[in-house]
């Protein structure tokens with residue numbers, strides 16, 4: 127029993143923190159968020175060089191041969207720095223399916239390939255994507271909605287209905303196909319898009335029975351990754367709140383001396399630590415393929431997302447009028463926290479799953 | 488990072504689990520408190536058996552009768568105790584507070600005299616810190632401690648002292664000098680509760696039981712040998728006591744919460760199967776329990792590295808107390824009006840008792856407000872609120 131990071135893992139965190147702090151000071155967030163892509167594209171080869179894009183890819187395939195625990199450290203630090211770029215989509219959402227295409231893994235590790243997961247619209251339209259065989263290739267038709275980072279990536283992992291049920295397909299982006307319409311997203315650092323397939327070329331990654339397993343594993347990874355990111359967001363919001371509470375004076379004292387302020391921040395600290403514990407537990411379960419992985423990922427996502435939202439809301443309150451401005455970086459953290467909370471399903475829906483597991487019925 | 492038991496841990500757990508299955512007396516399973524003389528006799532006997540089997544003082548050094556094991560074994564022990572719904576050792580204050588304080592600040596003769604009897608439950612301890620005028624502001628205590636010849640004379644009143652009605656000894660924080668800085672001038676003594684001039688009056692609490700007491704000290708003579716630390720150096724010693732009170736109880740608290748959540752789940756299955764609002768609240772409590780458990784494991788890793796309990800102890804106490812209040816309240820809501828009837832010993836009476844008792848959880852061992860102050864000031868580095 128040892129719930130602590132190894133010296134190598136601690137070193138990875140230190141390295142990630144210092145790289146990201148140097149490259150993405152708070153002052154740069156607005157510039158990146160309002161740029162055309164919403165991404166500092168030049169950063170990607172560096173992330174690959176640091177070994178982050180291939181952290182859990184085997185050494186034989188050009189990766190670092192590590193596990194989701196190491197990727198988890200990166201997710202937390204990227205959340206803390208509010209990194210904008212397709213790391214979540216490529217490493218959390220696409221990687222499990224890309225495991226079926228060893229040629230692509232090496233490209234992910236080297237930074238030459240990015241992808242996201244394009245699931246069918248979960249909204250009222252109920253539209254879906256169909257896969258149809260055409261000679262030795264597959265053609266996809268249909269619409270995927272609210273796809274993260276779709277405007278940034280080279281390819282889409284698509285769950286589509288084929289002749290035998292839902293399979294997983296890979297559609298690479300060529301000549302502006304499939305059609306991607308990036309939506310005006312509240313969190314401009316992680317934009318959502320609608321992706322329309324009109325008999326676009328694809329390759330089959332996993333046929334029906336295997337595909338379902340990969341989809342379940344993808345969901346677990348995504349939930350755990352977002353829980354870790356949420357922990358990063360919450361701890362940065364806390365740090366900003368504490369910094370302000372120490373320096374801002376009213377009525378002749380730093381506002382942090384008033385318990386109405388300090389106790390809010392103490393609550394944020396407590397919730398962030400609890401979220402951290404759940405997120406590390408989920409990360410370990412996923413790395414070890416533990417039987418509790420599904421429950422742990424659900425619990426961690428539900429709790430950490432709500433903790434991050436609350437952390438940002440308290441930090442905004444502690445900042446007073448300044449916290450309500452567009453210029454202050456806090457709203458960007460807040461919007462990421464809300465993005466995370468909305469992903470997959472709300473905390474209440476996750477708790478319903480957990481209730482199902484522990485209460486039955 | 489590995490959340491599984493290692494081979495030695497697994498063996499320890501297996502042995503302990505089998506031992507508990509065989510040894511926990513039927514009357515103590517699902518234990519609710521040491522109220523009444525019958526429970527007390529059982530409790531002493533049970534504690535003695537725990538000690539004889541080597542489960543008391545698992546982390547204490549071998550030279551003082553402990554098992555000299557790393558902290559993780561204390562965690563395993565508390566988890567298994569909770570799993571078996573077996574009561575802890577009766578000497579909670581001796582084992583968790585007085586003992587570690589004596590180990591840290593005591594002289595060799597004091598260690599020899601007190602520690603073994605704490606483990607065997609031959610001597611039960613109580614804590615005489617709070618006074619009518621001094622609760623959260625502990626450093627303002629006024630109980631007088633005067634050195635007269637070769638002994639101290641103690642005069643004053645302590646209050647809310649758990650176990651004092653059955654205790655043999657008391658760790659007492661008193662004032663030996665009036666100084667400008669109130670943290671100076673405090674002195675920490677070990678008082679024999681059988682000394683002339685010590686009077687204990689039980690206080691009835693919200694549940695109707697009497698587990699805590701007032702203690703009156705009138706010209707009580709305490710030998711000089713019973714001084715812990717130095718005259719005027721009592722605050723430092725008291726801080727050791729408090730860090731253990733909050734710091735290492737995290738696993739005991741998570742264990743207690745584990746039992747409570749298990750019972751809540753059973754209750755909800757039986758009585759509230761399809762109610763979506765209840766299901767959501769039960770799931771929340773389950774998540775909070777996991778969060779507390781894994782926070783404890785993180786704290787444990789740090790404790791084993793540094794040897795001192797960190798601020799996570801305050802986090803665990805704060806969250807446990809609030810979770811226990813919510814959870815027991817949810818249980819009596821599920822039960823409904825039946826929980827208003829105090830008779831009997833079925834589920835309604837159990838939860839009614841637990842719910843009322845839980846109101847003390849955010850007051851005892853540092854109120855929630857004081858714990859938030861500690862987190863704000865010592866962990867986050869915010870300016871003092873006072």
Ligand SMILES: Cc1cc2nc3c(=O)[nH]c(=O)nc-3n(C[C@H](O)[C@H](O)[C@H](O)COP(=O)(O)OP(=O)(O)OC[C@H]3O[C@@H](n4cnc5c(N)ncnc54)[C@H](O)[C@@H]3O)c2cc1C
Nearest residue numbers: 614615616617621622623647648649847850851852854856
């Ligand atoms: C079940 C139980 C068992 C106990 N056992 C023992 C024992 O064995 N030995 C012992 O010595 N004591 C014991 N106590 C006493 C306990 O430690 C005190 O009750 C506690 O420290 C609070 O002190 P008080 O009751 O004087 O309340 P006060 O300190 O008067 O507090 C009253 C209220 O004011 C708030 N408050 C006080 N100061 C501040 C501040 N600076 N900022 C914000 N809010 C503040 C408190 O949080 C509380 O809500 C026990 C208490 C209980 C309930």
